[in-house]
Amino acid sequence: MDSSISTRYKVNKFLTYTVLIIFAIIMLVPFAWMILTALKTNQESISVDPFYIFPQAGWHFENFATVWKSYNFVTLYKNTILLIIFRVICACLTATMAGYAFGRLEFPGKRIMFSLVLIQMMIPSQIFVIPQYLMVSKLHLLNTTAGLVFPGLVTAFGTYLLKTGYQALPKDLEEAAAIDGCNIGQTFLFIMLPLTRSSMVSLGIFTALFAFKDLMWPMIVCTNANTTTLSAGLAKMQGQYGSDYPAMMASAVLAIVPMIVIYIIFQKQFVEGIATSGGKL
Amino acid sequence: MAKNKMTQSQKRQALWGWAFILPTMIGLIVLNYYPAINTVYQSLCKTGDFGRGNKFVGLANYQAVLTSTETWQSLWNTIKYTIVEVPLGIVIALVLAVLMQKKLAGKSIFRTLFFLPMVRAPAAVAMVWKWLYNQQFGLLNNIFHTKIAWISDPNIAWISVGIIGVWSIIGYNMVLFIGGLQEIPRDYYEAAQIDGASEIRQFFSITVPLLSPTTFFIVQTRIIGALTIFDLMFMVMDKTNLALNKTQSIVYLFYTYAFTNSNRGYGAAIVMVLVAFIMIVTFILQKMEKKFVYYN
Structure with a gap:
């Protein structure tokens, strides 16, 4: 009896590890293959017979340096980082103010205004794209950082997220603050805002990831290779140099490594941020 | 009627509330609600060169898309x-x-x-x-x-x-x-x-x-x-x-x-x-x- 339970337990453990390891390999292989290809010569990358997994003719780390220079990665990084910084600042600033008002204050028209926030979240964003592009074009913001940031100046989703965060705070905070002589602005800034830090971090991560991954908008507004983001830059490179596989893989590595490093350092915040906001991504 | 009866503190809350939601609401209207309506309008127009000279064509685009x-x-x-x-x-x-x-x-x-x-x-x-x-x-x-x-x-x-x-x-x-x-x-x-x-x-x-x-x-x-x-x-x-x-x-x-x-x-x-x-x-x-x- 005892031994049958322990056998069943062992079989169970074995099956669990087998499934997890198989999927871990599936998750890892594309990433590993990207790096291995990036280190080969072009000749070696397309040799079928003999076919090698690892580079045989030396590890060509200089492939990274070559694409770094020839594809203007410094500019792509700069554009992407600026886009992320401005989007995150705008989203956090506007959403935390609106979220506080919707979550903690009473004012006429609140319900109608909040339903506008909710409805925006339900509309597919493709419906906004053509007029947004025409506006950016009329404002002469094509091929600028401002043009890239434009659709992300405010966020309905972030407002909703922050409103939930503010609502979860205890009721008597404002009363205590009022007794201490704070006005509404001071209460918000010094007492309430610091308490919703985790919601803000979630929104920041969500906004940053979205800006980093977005492909269509940068392709539309930044057609110039010097003004676009990493994602859209990769699309351009693929169109131009699609058959130099080591170069393509080296650029793909360069484009995603910063995000992966940030992810590994802030894993906990990322996972929490996506658990609370990931539905929209 | 109800508005006249607002107390001083309610008025203050209403003011702060609107001030706080204003950036977001203006943003949503300019960046999302106007574009959504504009897309509906554009779908009823034939696009001229460089987006100028839109000509109203009714449901012609829909007819073309759906057929x-x-x-x-x-x-x-x-x-x-x-x-x-x-x-x-x-x-x-x-x-x-x-x-x-x-x-x-x-x-x-x-x-x-x-x-x-x-x-x-x-x-x-x-x-x-x-x-x-x-x-x-x-x-x-x-x-x-x-x-x-x-x-x-x-x-x-x-x-x-x-x-x-x-x-x-x-x-x-x-x-x-x-x-x-x-x-x-x-x-x-x-x-x-x-x-x-x-x-x-x-x-x-x-x-x-x-x-x-x-x-x-x-x-x-x-x-x-x-x-x-x-x-x-x-x-x-x-x-x-x-x-x-x-x-x-x-x-x-x-x-x-x-x-x-x-x-x-x-x-x-x-x-x-x-x-x-x-x-x-x-x-x-x-x-x-x-x-x-x-x-x-």
Whole structure:
């Protein structure tokens, strides 16, 4: 009896590890293959017979340096980082103010205004794209950082997220603050805002990831290779140099490594941020 | 009448409230509500050069969009992609999430690996997979000694693209499932163990019903996400790919018409078809929620 339970337990453990390891390999292989290809010569990358997994003719780390220079990665990084910084600042600033008002204050028209926030979240964003592009074009913001940031100046989703965060705070905070002589602005800034830090971090991560991954908008507004983001830059490179596989893989590595490093350092915040906001991504 | 009776403190709150929501509301109206209405208007116009001289043509764009086989083919392609990505992405993520609930060595390594695709740009992911799928030099054909045209054979390209979608989405779905699993009280499982229920039985009798709100949320957001897929198709399918016609999504078609061909009226009409379709799907999902979701 005892031994049958322990056998069943062992079989169970074995099956669990087998499934997890198989999927871990599936998750890892594309990433590993990207790096291995990036280190080969072009000749070696397309040799079928003999076919090698690892580079045989030396590890060509200089492939990274070559694409770094020839594809203007410094500019792509700069554009992407600026886009992320401005989007995150705008989203956090506007959403935390609106979220506080919707979550903690009473004012006429609140319900109608909040339903506008909710409805925006339900509309597919493709419906906004053509007029947004025409506006950016009329404002002469094509091929600028401002043009890239434009659709992300405010966020309905972030407002909703922050409103939930503010609502979860205890009721008597404002009363205590009022007794201490704070006005509404001071209460918000010094007492309430610091308490919703985790919601803000979630929104920041969500906004940053979205800006980093977005492909269509940068392709539309930044057609110039010097003004676009990493994602859209990769699309351009693929169109131009699609058959130099080591170069393509080296650029793909360069484009995603910063995000992966940030992810590994802030894993906990990322996972929490996506658990609370990931539905929209 | 009611407004006149507002006390001093209520007035102050109203003032602060409006001041705080004003940036967001102006933003939403300028960036979202005006554009949504403008898209409807554009869908009724023929686009002149450089977006000037829009001429009202009534439903002509809709007639062209709805009678074009390309539209229906793209819509069908999108549905096929959804049918591959959503169920597989959800089932695999659920199984992995449940397994990750156990006490395991190396759990954090597994977690890092499974979640990693979340932070990779779809553009880079698509490039790597395109290379793996390469018919002549790709890893897949070399390992399995096959000559499959993964992404240029119209009969299988949609599955190949769907697999990339599944691979990319497992991590997201897992994060959400793990969150849902942690909310199920442990004592249900302890009681089941005392009754001698096997783990499989526990999974179907406890985990599946109690997790159904999370599952429904994931199903809903993933279906909408899959129906608006663009990046994967755009990056994987070259303009010259023979299978493009049989794999391009409806948003890809929209992008091609609205921005590559600058035919905004026609593009706007495609978007309206997409919006109508998504609204129907959302409505059906809401109906199903009442039937299948178990709320405690």
